[in-house]
Amino acid sequence: SFGMKCSDHTFTYTDNLDRTYEIGSITKTFTSLLLAKYVSDNKVKLHDPISKYLKIPLHSGDIHPNSIQLIHLANHTSGLPRLPSNMLKDAVLYSNDPYKRYDAARLRHYLSTEVTLASEPGTQYSYSNLGAGILAYALAQVDSSRFTELIQNQICTPLGLSHTGFDLTDNLITGVNEKGKKVDNWDYNVLAGCHALKSSLNDMIRYTQALIVADIGYLALAKEQTFALNEHNGVALGWHYTQLKGQRVLWHNGGTGGYTCCILFDSKNQKAIILLTNVSALAHQGRAADQAAFALMRMLYK
Numbered sequence: 001s002f003g004m005k006c007s008d009h010t011f012t013y014t015d016n017l018d019r020t021y022e023i024g025s026i027t028k029t030f031t032s033l034l035l036a037k038y039v040s041d042n043k044v045k046l047h048d049p050i051s052k053y054l055k056i057p058l059h060s061g062d063i064h065p066n067s068i069q070l071i072h073l074a075n076h077t078s079g080l081p082r083l084p085s086n087m088l089k090d091a092v093l094y095s096n097d098p099y100k101r102y103d104a105a106r107l108r109h110y111l112s113t114e115v116t117l118a119s120e121p122g123t124q125y126s127y128s129n130l131g132a133g134i135l136a137y138a139l140a141q142v143d144s145s146r147f148t149e150l151i152q153n154q155i156c157t158p159l160g161l162s163h164t165g166f167d168l169t170d171n172l173i174t175g176v177n178e179k180g181k182k183v184d185n186w187d188y189n190v191l192a193g194c195h196a197l198k199s200s201l202n203d204m205i206r207y208t209q210a211l212i213v214a215d216i217g218y219l220a221l222a223k224e225q226t227f228a229l230n231e232h233n234g235v236a237l238g239w240h241y242t243q244l245k246g247q248r249v250l251w252h253n254g255g256t257g258g259y260t261c262c263i264l265f266d267s268k269n270q271k272a273i274i275l276l277t278n279v280s281a282l283a284h285q286g287r288a289a290d291q292a293a294f295a296l297m298r299m300l301y302k
Contacts, residue, residue, distance in 0.1 A: 018163050019173045020198045021276045022185060023261050024254025028132045030151055031193040032074040032238025033222050034139055037154055040218040043142055046071040046226075053138040056108050061116040072121045073128075073135035075226045075235040079117030080128045084110045096257065099195070100187040107137065107190050125229055129194040132238075136193020147192055159210050163200035166192060171200075175258015178283030183258040195256065204263060204274045211250075212267045223250060223267065244294070245301035253290050255281020262293035273297045 038044045044053075047069045051058060058065040063079060072078040083091065086106055091098040111134075118126060140147040148166045156164045163171070175183050188196035199207075214220045221237065228234040232243040239250040244266075251264040260281045265272035275293045 016173065017202045018171065018200045020163055020168050020171050020200050021173055021261060021278060022175060022195075022254075022256045022259040023197050023199050023204070023276070024195050024256045024259060024281065025129075025132075026199075026204075026252050026254040026261060026263060027193065027195050027197040029222070029238040029252050030155055030197060031132050031136045031139070031147075033155055033218065034150060035070060035074055035135060036218040036221040036237050038139060038142060040221060044070060044139075046074075050134065050138050053141045054111065054134075055141065056112050058111055059113050059115045063117040063120055065111070065115055065117060065121075068117075068121045070135065070138065071226055071237075073131040073138070074237045076125050076127050076131060077122050077227050077235075078128060078131045079119040079121050079124070079126065080115070080131045080134070081118065082126075082128055082130065084130050085114050086110045096184055097186050099189055099191055102189050102191060104137070104190045107133070122227075125227060125235065129191065132194035133188075133191030134193075137190060139193075148196075151197070160206055161199065161203040164197060164203045164207075166196050166198070168198045172198060173278045175256065175278045175280065177258065177280045183280060185258065186256055195254075199276075201274060201276055204276065208263060208265050208272045208274060212265055212270055212272065214267075244298055247301065249297065251294075253293075257282065260287075260289040262290050264293055264297045266297075269301075271297070271300045273300070 039046055049066055050068045050070060051066050068078045087102045090101055094101065136147045140150060152165060175185065177183050211219055211223065223236050223239065225234055225236055234241055236250060239252055241248055241250045247266050247269060249264050249266050253262040258280050259278050261276045263274050273293050273296045275289055277289050
């Protein structure tokens, strides 16, 4: 593992293994891992309806959301949109921090008065930040705790992830936009389960190693297929999977206004690529990060 820094179009090595980055949607794998942990602890079942935990009346459209199960939120088959309709204006007016004003009251209002599903839950894949956010909100109701505390106590501390959390600022690498200008870090409020974690390369190595070697328990459960897109691609719990060089590889990427990252791992052959950058996912350089990570993973099989 190593770090690199680009200044004046020149790359140099740097020791930033314990510096932290926003990891964006890789947060979803932690949210789904908490679900797997709760299933292993017999606190919930994958096929429990979300209404069991939300305890609010859900808006009845053409397809009633009461049929959404916890597993559907983890594998993006809930039929929910990418973002709630009562947040879309925020994404335009407050593009520098679009989630900050979206609190629990607005989420409950959306679920009880506006939510509509595009497909019957469990039948079609459609990536949803909202779904992951609702999953985190629902799991927090199980123990009447804050989701951020649950991730810290149930996942990060047991796995030794001392540089992973939601409110880390002291060792945070500054995120930049496509012009190399500093951007503000985002506040995800009630939808923290979809995007809000920060972590370091060393912690992501520990996290990925724990997943690679796990063959029983909640870490292994998180890797099991829950929905197939086609012969070679599908979804586990939070993680996507594909085939590279004939091998099953789990992966997830993440992007925010100032950071881009990607993790791929192959448990059978014990191979992994972890790429964290402080370049905006909205920049073309950020979009290239996924391509680089997949290319590097393919090289490991040569």
